[in-house]
Amino acid sequence: MNYFADLHIHSYYSRATSSQLNLEHLHSWGQMKGLRVIATGDITHPKWLAEMREKLVESAAGLYRLRDDARTTQREVPDACASDVHFVLSGEVSTIYKKDRVRKVHSVIFLPTFDAVEKLQKTLDRIGNIHSDGRPILGLDTRDLLEITLETDPRAQFIPAHIWTPWFSVFGSKSGFETLEECFEDLTPHIFALETGLSSDPPMNWRLSMLDAYTLVSNSDAHSPAKLAREANLFQTDLTYDALFNALKDKKSDAFWGTIEFFPQEGKYHMDGHRKCHSCTTPAETIKNNGLCPVCGKPAVLGVSYRIEELADRPPGYTPPDAKPFKSLIPLPEVLGEVLDVGPTSKRVEQLYHHLLQELGPELDILMKRSLSDIRSVGGDLVAEAISRMRDGKIEPIPGYDGEFGIIKIFKEGEREKILQQGSLFVRPDSNKVDTPNQATFEKQRRQKVQDVEREYGLNDEQRLAVEHRGTPLIVQAGPGTGKTRTLTHRLASLIETGDAQAHEILAFTFTNKAATEMRSRLEKLSGDDAKRMTIETYHAFGAAFLRQQESFFERDDKFQILSPIDSPVFRNELARASGEKISRSTLEKISFLKAQGHSPESAQEQMGERAKQLSAIFAHYERLLADQNAVDFDDLVNFPVRLLLQCPELRRALQARHPILAVDEFQDINKAQYELFRLLAITARDVCVIGDPDQAIYGFRGASAVYFNQFTHDFPQATSIRLKRNYRSAQSILSASLQMLGRNEEQHLWSAMSPEVKVHIEVSPTDRAEAEFVVHRIEQHLGGTTFFSLDSDRVDARGAAEEYGFSDFAILLRSRRLASPLMEALTRSGIPYQCIDDSASAPQVFAHFIAALLNPRRHNDAELFEEMKNHLSVADVHEFENALKELVEIDLPSIFDWLVKNSKQDEEIRFLKKTKELARAFGDNKDQFLDALMLQKQIDSLERADRVQVLTMHASKGLEFPVVFVIGCEDGIMPHYLPGQPLDVDEERRLLYVAMTRARRHLYLTRAKKRALFGKEQQQDPSRFLTAISAHLLQYEQRQYKRRKDNQLSLF
Incomplete structure (x- = not known):
């Protein structure tokens, strides 16, 4: 059986698609186009699956047909077009992720059963948002998406979509790969076909020998039913799911005849240029311009022709011996539009189109099979002549570029009274005079790819002083981005290299497990296997390991369990029964605060007096309950080792002898108990180095204090102090604004060699929901668009995006998770993947x-x-x-x-x-x-730097950095943060904002809302007092009201 199949379309659940992309209209339009098999599109969307299950029934093995009682639009189909239409379950998925650089790849997935579709949905729903868009955006490696697909069903199929599209494809100039193997790695053998897209045709793809093993397919990627079959595939096989894909997998078989093509010049990314500059250039012209737009001077959007020239290893005109046939067509409404000298969507074209279908049959038959005499008898001489010229390839193309579709002209000037697009505003090349640059030119002038990687740099003078220092204890004050971890790891590696330390002697304390892992990783690169013999732990992990080595201690044995009473309802209930008091989270936090200061129930009452009597009684029951359960809490993991070391000199001397080399990271964040543990080890240590920044002390509510910076110099008066001043992270504008907000002298504290690039943005929105929409808009702009809609609707401007960002390059920082709801709603609505993290214990x-x-x-x-x-x-x-x-x-x-x-x-x-x-x-x-x-x-330890936008509390952002940072809610009452009945530490709140601002590398947005929903009611908000200290010349104010753009169907013309 011969039949046409269109295997890549969308439903009305995809953004920027027609509301008529439902099963009823797809069924009727498929008949009018001449298709026997149509993709359903959007199989990842749960509501679309429910609708398909309701309206489709299996017609052949793995294919489906519309139920008879659902064919409500059949009356619109001319009798000459009526036929059976079958559906194949398929959908497109967008993946945006980091793999060397930012990658944005679209793929089409096919499945044979609804159960398999449901299984795939369940898997993808755990990874990202599949509810907001029929073509979901996932922060997932495309290779992993292929693996998930293959694991879903043994008959699952996977085809890379429109492989040359600059923005969203496996070979795209903006975010693609050089080879399929780079993308799919070990799973590359499971790729058997490639979708060439509207902007290329088979001869362009034949120029790449690396594509010879793959079947080239073409599909419409229709965003409205009328666009079906603008590209399609011709099969000569049985009408079953397996027969269809077996035909594609066997290149030697005639079961797959070939493809129906757009003229590639009509595709919207065929040539290079800038749509907004009205500039279109050929690859040769682009090379002469060094890849820049001749109008604005920024990097041009490189089209498919350029990219193919770049990767081709064969000359134009080469045809492989096993090449499949193809036929280039112009959609019939466009042909009729030129004939009638009107637009292809005009009423006159619609009337003539349906008249031709009524008399001659489906569109593809008219364009390819019906005799010119039949066409002339129904449509007239001009229609017959236009189709004749199209069949012979006698056309005048005006190529598309940068999202602007091209135009295929059939009649030359003088052959019609008017010529379409006369006096066009767009500067386009003469397609008959397109220079083809040779491969040597491309090799010589291959465009430089922007890589978002950490710049390698040596130690600066201040860092080298810290690394090479010997003889006295060392305290290093290292501001944000000054290479703190780099300096500390190089120092430890230097101690081993110079023979001043053995690896097993080194004990390094970090603040988080994540920081410990990073330090070990860096030291492995510097010191090899020696790094494995170092002890690099958090205080709590070190304390737990130390206590495990003791047979018994303070009514516990070495089989003790670690509890988090604050997170355990069972423990709280037991404590309430034992104490006879209601136990709140606040009560447990107060007990933890007291223990962090080294207090017992007795000493707490002595210090706090009568007002702490009730708390001390609960504290005593708390301690008794832990002992009875052979349990310790987190504070005990530091307090108990300190008590043991003080009580047992032999144990203390043994531990001191084991670790004579001591280093402490984030020294500003230690509390009294942690400092006491450090001091007990440091007093006999051969080498001591602590590093941190008092300006980033943000954990006072947990008992931490930067006072121990001064205590260190008091306890070790011979200590040497070094300050690291050069920042390698942030643009100078960000540093200057942050230091001014903090009230520090810029020159004395931090400087950056990076240019300011942009000012710090302050955005004032009318409401918190408008603020959230602003954030989503900006993320899409920096990404260069997450979807074709973002680009084609001018929601983003694609010109000259030298920066390449993935989702994980964005952080949204909140003073409190109470601010997260509007943001999560906006991100979800836009299909942007995200994860929300704070610095508490792990959520589950x-x-x-x-x-x-x-x-x-x-x-x-x-x-x-x-x-x-x-x-x-x-x-x-x-x-x-x-x-x-x-x-x-x-x-x-x-x-x-x-x-x-x-x-x-x-x-x-x-x-x-x-x-x-x-x-x-x-x-x-x-x-x-x-x-x-x-x-x-903790949650922050398990933070996946997966390709998701990170929604973090400001505390959780400590130690992280991102190219683009949004600090949300810069309002009085939020910054500084007021809580009824709680003491306010304005200085610590200021330092917390300083930490948040200095997470940004290139772009910093400080946003606020005039009205915000807090504690169940909408409140008027005033700007944060902290921002008034920032000089106006560093800021760019934007005050706009953002209204969400309606997702309308986009016209091709």
Whole structure:
């Protein structure tokens, strides 16, 4: 059977598509076009799946037809066109991610059954947002998307979409790869076909020998039903899912005849240029201009012709021996528009179009098969002549560029009274005089690709002083972006290299597990295997390991468990029963604050007096309860080692002898107990180095204090002090604004060799929702658009985007998670993937407690554990839960995690459990070490630098950096942050904003809203007092009201 198939379209659930892209209109338009197989499009969208299940029934193995009672538009189909139309389940997915540089790739996925589609949706829904757009945007490696597809169903198929499109394709000039192997790696053999796109045709692709192994297919990528079949595929095989794809996989078979093509010049990315500059250039002209637009001087958007010239290894005109046939056509409405000298969507064209279909049959038959005499008898001489010229290739193309579709002219001047596009505003090349540059020219003048990588640099003078210093304790004050971690790791590597230290002697304290991992990684590059023999830990991890080595201590033994009472409802309930008092989170935070200062219940009451009597009583019950459960909290992990070292000189001397080389990162963030542990080790150490920045001390509410910077010089009066002043992270405008806000002298504190580039933006929005929309707009602009709609609707300006950003290059920083809701709604609505993180214990901490209870023989009461877990697990009642527990305690850790994943309710928790299962494997049978690592995890430690926008609290952003940063809610009451009944530390709040601002490398946005919904009501907001200290010349104010643009169908013309 011969039939045409259009295998890549969209539904009305995709952005910027026609509301008529429903199954009914696809069915009728497919008949009018002459298609027998049409893709459904958008299989990743849950609502579209529900509609397909309702209206489609299987017609052949893996293909579907519209139910008879759903064919409500069949009356619109001329009798001469009526035929059977079958649907294949397919959809396009957009992936934007970092792989050497930012990649933006579109792919089309095919599945044979609705169950397989549902399975794919469940997997992708855990990765990103599939509900906002029929073509979802995922922060996922395309190779991994292919793997997920293959794992979904053994008959699943995967085709890279429009492979040459500059912005969103596997070979695109803006964000593509040089080879398929770079993109798909080990899974490349699973790629069998490539979609060439509207802006190229088979002869252009034949010039690349690396594509010889692949079948070239062409599809319409229709955003409205009328655009179906503008490109299509001709098959000569059975009408089944497997037969269709087997034909594509066997290049030697005649089952796939070839393709129906657009004239490639009509494609909107055929040539180079700038749409807004009205400038279109050939590849040769672009090279002469060094890749720049001749009008504005910024980098031109390089089209498909340029990119093919760049990668081609064959001359124009080469035809492979096994090349499939193709035929270039002009859509019939465009032919009729030129004939009638009107637009292709005019009423006159519509009337003539339907008259021809009624008399002659489907559009593809008219364009390819019907005799010119038949066409002349129905449509007249001019229609017949136009189709004759099209069939012979006698056309005058005006090529498309930078998102502007080209125009294919059939009649020359003088052959019609008017010529379309007469007096065009666009400067376009004469297509008959297109220079073809040779390959040597491309090799010599190959455009330079922008890589967003860390610039390699040597140690500056101040860093070198710190690295080479010996003889006295060293305190290094290192502002943001001054190379703090680089300096510290080079210093430790230098100590080993010069023989001043053995690797096993080194103990380095970090503030987070993530920082410890980064430090180890850097030291492995500098010192090789020596790095593995160093002890690089957080205070809590070091303390836990130290206590595990003690047979008994303070009514505990070495099988103790680590608890987070603040995150454990069961512990709170037990404490309430023991104390007879209601236990709030605030009460537990106060106890933790006191313990961080080294207080016991008795000493706390002595210091705080009568007002602390009730708290001290609860504190005493708290301590008793932990001891009875053979448990410690996080504060005990530091306090108990300090007490043991003070009480046992032999233990202290042994530990001091083990680690005579001591280094501390983020010294400004340690509390009294941590400083005491450090001091006990440092007083006998051979080499001591601490590094940090008092201006970034932001954890006073936890008992941390920058006062220990001064305490260090008091306890070690011979210490040497060095200040690092050169910033390698941020543009100078960002540094200057940050220092002014903090009240510091710019020259004395920080300087950057990076040019200001742009001013710091201050955005004033009418509401918090408008503020969120502003953020989404700016992200899309910096990305160069997340979708074709963003580019084609002028929502972003593609000109000269020298910066290449992925989603993970953006951070939105919040003083409180209470501000997150409008942002998350706006990001979700726009299909932008994101993750929301704070610096608290890991969000699914409840699972950590549950696993600890399973593995610890003194686990909590089953009924109370059920109460804690019932909102997280799909278990009917406590009896079912108890039965499950009996089975779980008898199985291994991986099997426990499999059960939890199966029974968990929330996607975030499922991701946490899968990741934690991998963590468990690393510890083997050592359950105690695994539980320690699990309990000591914080959200920020598990931050995935996946391709998602990071929505972070300002505290959680510490230690991170991003090219583009938005600081949200720069308003009084938020910055500084007021909480009723809580003391306000204005200086620490100012330092916190300083930390947030200095996370930015290139672009910093400080935004505020005039009205904001807080605590259940809308409030008028005043600007933050902190911003008044910033000089006006560093700022760019923008005050606009953003209205979301309606997603309309885009016209081709």
